[in-house]
Amino acid sequence: MHIEIDEIAKEFGATTALRPVSLAIPSGALVALLGPSGSGKTTLLRILGGLEFPSSGRVLFDGQDATGMTVQERRAGFVFQSYALFKHMTVFENIAYGLRARPRASRPPAAEIQRRVSKLLDLIQLPQIARRFPSQLSGGQRQRVALARALAIEPRMLLLDEPFGALDARVRKELRQGLREIHDTTGLTTVFVTHDQDEAMELADLVVVMSMGRIEQIGRPQDIRARPATPFVREFIAA
Amino acid sequence: MSDTQAPARWRAVTEESRPARIALIAVALAGLGVLVLAPLAVVFAEALAKGAGAAIASLGNRDAQSAIRLTLLVAAIAVPLNAVFGIAAAWTITKFDFRGKAFLITLIDLPFSVSPVVAGLALVLLFGTNSLIGGWLVAQGFPIIFALPGIVLASVFVTFPFVARELIPVMIEQGRAEEEAALTLGASGWRVFRTVTLPNIKWALLYGVLLCNARAMGEFGAVAVVSGKIRGVTATMPITIEMMYNEYLSVAAFSLAAVLAALGLLTLALKTVLEWRHADQLAATRRY
Numbered sequence: 064m065h066i067e068i069d070e071i072a073k074e075f076g077a078t079t080a081l082r083p084v085s086l087a088i089p090s091g092a093l094v095a096l097l098g099p100s101g102s103g104k105t106t107l108l109r110i111l112g113g114l115e116f117p118s119s120g121r122v123l124f125d126g127q128d129a130t131g132m133t134v135q136e137r138r139a140g141f142v143f144q145s146y147a148l149f150k151h152m153t154v155f156e157n158i159a160y161g162l163r164a165r166p167r168a169s170r171p172p173a174a175e176i177q178r179r180v181s182k183l184l185d186l187i188q189l190p191q192i193a194r195r196f197p198s199q200l201s202g203g204q205r206q207r208v209a210l211a212r213a214l215a216i217e218p219r220m221l222l223l224d225e226p227f228g229a230l231d232a233r234v235r236k237e238l239r240q241g242l243r244e245i246h247d248t249t250g251l252t253t254v255f256v257t258h259d260q261d262e263a264m265e266l267a268d269l270v271v272v273m274s275m276g277r278i279e280q281i282g283r284p285q286d287i288r289a290r291p292a293t294p295f296v297r298e299f300i301a302a
Numbered sequence: 303m304s305d306t307q308a309p310a311r312w313r314a315v316t317e318e319s320r321p322a323r324i325a326l327i328a329v330a331l332a333g334l335g336v337l338v339l340a341p342l343a344v345v346f347a348e349a350l351a352k353g354a355g356a357a358i359a360s361l362g363n364r365d366a367q368s369a370i371r372l373t374l375l376v377a378a379i380a381v382p383l384n385a386v387f388g389i390a391a392a393w394t395i396t397k398f399d400f401r402g403k404a405f406l407i408t409l410i411d412l413p414f415s416v417s418p419v420v421a422g423l424a425l426v427l428l429f430g431t432n433s434l435i436g437g438w439l440v441a442q443g444f445p446i447i448f449a450l451p452g453i454v455l456a457s458v459f460v461t462f463p464f465v466a467r468e469l470i471p472v473m474i475e476q477g478r479a480e481e482e483a484a485l486t487l488g489a490s491g492w493r494v495f496r497t498v499t500l501p502n503i504k505w506a507l508l509y510g511v512l513l514c515n516a517r518a519m520g521e522f523g524a525v526a527v528v529s530g531k532i533r534g535v536t537a538t539m540p541i542t543i544e545m546m547y548n549e550y551l552s553v554a555a556f557s558l559a560a561v562l563a564a565l566g567l568l569t570l571a572l573k574t575v576l577e578w579r580h581a582d583q584l585a586a587t588r589r590y
Contacts, residue, residue, distance in 0.1 A: 114482055134485045141486040147479035151501045160497075161487035216487055 064125055064219045064252050065090040066111065071120035073106050073276075080106040081276045083120060088254065088269070090125075093246050095263035096256045098273035099299070104256045105224055107273075111254060112222050113137045124219070140213030140251070142223040146205045148197040154208050155180055155193040161216035183211040186245065203234040210245065221246070223255035227262060239266050260300050264288070272296050345563055348556035360554035361561065368534045369542035370561065372453070376538060377518040380457040384514050385507070387458075388465025393499075395466075396473035397481070407470075413462050421459050422527025425452060448530035453538065456524035461514045468510030469503055476502055508576065512569045519565055 066088040073081040081103040088094050096104035109115040111122065113134035121130045129137065149157050158180045162171055171179070184190045187207040197205060206226060213221060226242065227235040243266060246253050257263050263270045264284040272279045272287065272295075280292040291297035318326070349357045360366065391410055395403060413421065429436040429446035439446055446452045480502065484494040500507075522540040529536040537545065539562045546555035 112486055114486070134482075135488045135490070137486075138488070139486060141483065143479050143483055145479060147483040149480055149484075149498060160484065160489070164484070164487055164489040164493055212483075212487070 066220065066252060066254075067123035067126075068107070068111075069121040069123060071107070071110060071117045071122065073103070073110065073115065074118045079276055081110075081117070084273075084276075084278045086271060086278060086281065088252060090252055091250050092268050093243070093253045093266065094255070094269045094271060095267035096254060096271050096273060097258070097260060097263040097299075098279075099258055101275070102273040103276040104271075104273050108222050108224055108254060108256050111220070112139045112141045114141075138216060138219045140216060140218030140221045142206075142209045142213050142221070142226050144224045144226075144228055146197075146209040148205060148209060148212070150197055153194050153196055154184075154189075154200070157197070157208060158183055158212045158215050160212065179215065183215055186214070186248075187211045187241070201234075202230050203238060206230065206238060207241065210242070214245070214249070218251065221249075221251045221253040223253070225256055225258070227257070227259075235262075242266065260302070264300075272299065274299070342563060345556055345559050348552060349560040351556075352553050356553050357557040357560070360551075360557045363554065365534045365537065365542055366554065366558050369537055369539045369558065372450075372537070373519050373539040373562075375450070376453050376457050377515055379454050380461060380518045381511060381515045383458055384461050384465050384518075385511050387462065388469060388510060388514075389503075389507070391466040392469035392473050392503075395470055397478055410463055410466050413460055418456070418460050418521065418523030419527055422456055422524035425455055425459070425524070425528050429455075447528055448532065448536060450536070452528035453525050453536060456528045457518045457521050460521050460524050461517045464514040464517065465507065465510035468506045468513070472503055472506040473499075508573065512573050516566050516569055519562065 068084060068086040068088075070083040070085055071081060072079075072083045084103075084107065096107060098104045106115060110117050113132060113136075117130065121128055123129060124132075124137075149160065152160070159176050162176050162179065165171075180193065181190070184193060187210060189204060189207060192200065192204065192208075197208070200208065206229075210223075210226075223242075227238055230238065239262065242253075242255075255266075264287075267284060269281065270284050270287055271281050274295050280287055280296045282290075282292075287296065288300065291300060361370075391406075395407060426447055427433060429439065429452065431437055431440050431445075431447070436446060444451070446455065480498050481494050484498045485491075489497070520540060521538075522544070525538055526541055526544075529538065529541060531537050531541055531545065533542075533545065539558060543555050543558050543562070546558065
């Protein structure tokens with residue numbers, strides 16, 4: 064799905080989180096929102112997911128105005144920073160949640176839910192853990208379950224907030240590869256937020272560098288490396 | 303382990319010396335004994351002073367029966383009301399940001415800081431026969447003061463903070479992420495509450511409800527003012543106990559007091575059994 068962000072701004076009371084920013088995300092792209100904390104990258108991601116509404120500006124999905132669309136209508140697979148798995152449910156129940164939440168008419172029968180959850184567990188390469196609780200999983204496993212849960216709703220786009228933030232360096236490298244593979248198999252337009260420039264440069268097709276609620280530069284990783292547009296970008300990617 | 307393998311000075315930094323530990327435990331036990339166990343034992347001993355037969359007979363008394371029924375009825379109305387109010391208040395405070403939030407939290411705590419007698423008097427002023435609202439209500443045949451509605455209102459006021467106070471810290475600690483995740487997965491607000499919020503707060507809710515229930519059954523001050531203490535009609539258990547005691551009906555007073563205490567102990571036992579039966583589930587749902 065093609066996403067267009069048109070002059071989006073966001074204020075929280077007296078603080079400005081986003082100055083008007085515009086950005087076009089081509090269908091099927093893997094995009095990184097890169098910036099230090101307080102740069103507005105998470106706010107922008109949450110606006111795309113419908114968890115936050117912009118003070119002004121528009122969001123367009125495939126050319127249709129989606130600014131007022133509710134979070135449920137957007138069907139955005141969202142992976143939260145600390146995963147936000149449902150602690151009191153098994154892995155199976157977590158992944159099945161979105162399917163069970165559908166209105167009765169479009170809710171798949173139990174056998175179909177079973178089949179889809181198993182398929183997703185295979186996709187994240189954890190076929191054995193369906194009956195465990197989140198507290199019994201490692202950090203990397205939790206992250207992958209969160210990804211499977213987001214994919215279960217057959218989302219129109221995938222949004223990830225610091226998906227590797229809470230993991231150690233080795234697991235992080237492994238899961239980066241995993242996300243790339245899942246993106247390539249599903250072909251979903253994917254946006255992830257990160258403060259780690261290595262992660263953004265290695266993984267993304269398109270990197271959006273942000274600072275203080277502004278977009279500093281949009282470009283392919285190699286172009287940003289070769290020609291940083293502003294002193295901030297030069298400094299940030301050198302760090 | 304450190305005791306046998308290493309000299310005492312190698313013990314863990316947070317560990318006290320043996321005499322200090324014994325002294326602390328002794329103080330705790332003595333306090334518990336004098337302040338909690340002894341009074342409880344005395345209540346039961348006094349109730350049975352003239353034998354179990356006399357105690358049971360005194361409970362068959364019409365006033366005692368009416369007091370037990372009234373107290374249970376009041377608790378049965380006040381506790382569900384406060385469970386709903388408490389959930390609504392805790393939800394509002396923890397899931398939304400708005401102006402005046404600190405003031406609302408203070409307001410929830412108000413019944414803790416205001417004497418119940420003052421609360422009772424305020425209700426009499428608001429709904430008494432001489433007030434505008436009260437006079438009209440009495441004319442409609444629906445009196446509040448010296449009647450069941452007044453007793454319920456007083457009990458609800460006094461026990462209002464219990465559920466909300468239990469829930470707010472738990473809900474703050476849990477944050478909004480799980481609810482937001484459920485929303486992005488397509489769940490409606492009600493479904494999110496039922497399948498995500500409620501399971502996460504159910505233990506805190508249970509503690510709040512049990513505390514609320516114990517206090518609702520035991521409330522004296524506010525109820526004494528609004529009930530008018532009409533024997534066999536508006537006298538709850540605590541009020542009937544006081545009246546019986548003042549009339550030197552010692553066995554009757556203590557028998558009823560023993561029943562009230564037993565109701566409290568029953569809620570505690572219920573809580574313990576539930577905790578014990580769901581221990582594995584409690585452990586599994588701890589924050590990771």
